[in-house]
Amino acid sequence: MKQSGIGKGSKQVMSFSAIGVMNALVDIGALNLLMLFFPTDDRIQLIVYNTIAYTLAITNSYFWNAKLTFPSKAIHDRKQVLLFLAQAIIALGISNLVFYGALLIFEWITFPRYIERNISKGLAMLLSSASSFFMMKHLVFPRTKQKQNSN
Numbered sequence: 001m002k003q004s005g006i007g008k009g010s011k012q013v014m015s016f017s018a019i020g021v022m023n024a025l026v027d028i029g030a031l032n033l034l035m036l037f038f039p040t041d042d043r044i045q046l047i048v049y050n051t052i053a054y055t056l057a058i059t060n061s062y063f064w065n066a067k068l069t070f071p072s073k074a075i076h077d078r079k080q081v082l083l084f085l086a087q088a089i090i091a092l093g094i095s096n097l098v099f100y101g102a103l104l105i106f107e108w109i110t111f112p113r114y115i116e117r118n119i120s121k122g123l124a125m126l127l128s129s130a131s132s133f134f135m136m137k138h139l140v141f142p143r144t145k146q147k148q149n150s151n
Contacts, residue, residue, distance in 0.1 A: 012137070015069040019061060020129055027057035031121055035114075043103055046117065050099050050124065051092065058088045061132070070141035080140060087135035095128035 030053035040046065062084055102120035111119070 012069050013133075016065065016133055016136075019064045019069060022064065023057040023061050023129075024125055026060050027053045027125060028118065028121060029053075030056050032118070035117065041113070043100060046103065047096050047100060050096055050121065053121075054092050054095050054128070058091070058132075062088075065136060065141075070136065083140045084136070087132060087140055090135065091128040091132040094131050095124040098127050099124040 031049055034049040034052060035046075038045075038049075040049075099120050102123050103116065106116040106120065109116075
């Protein structure tokens with residue numbers, strides 16, 4: 001039986017969201033481990049930590065989204081991998097800009113540094129993952145004519 005576009009879209013969003021939770025744990029966990037083992041107040045160093053954490057999460061994201069969210073569209077050819085890398089770099093740019101911007105805002109609002117950095121990371125993750133979903137859905141794994149399954 002053919003799945004409706006709405007049902008398939010909902011399944012994709014749910015799958016992407018579940019994988020997003022897993023990626024968030026990788027992303028936040030890596031950032032916090034880096035801040036724990038290599039404490040710093042330098043915003044540039046914090047951006048480096050954010051980049052490392054994001055890179056681990058996006059690698060995890062590619063693996064699971066290709067397998068679960070967009071399996072019929074994941075062909076892993078050179079073009080698709082390059083498009084994925086391009087969207088990852090754009091989303092990383094969004095993540096770093098939001099993270100840095102939020103750190104700057106927290107110069108005027110006083111919270112414990114740990115809280116400030118995690119709120120900044122949360123905002124960065126929210127905006128970069130939203131952009132990532134739309135780029136992956138429409139650029140990396142675009143809709144293609146599919147063969148009907150006999151299932």
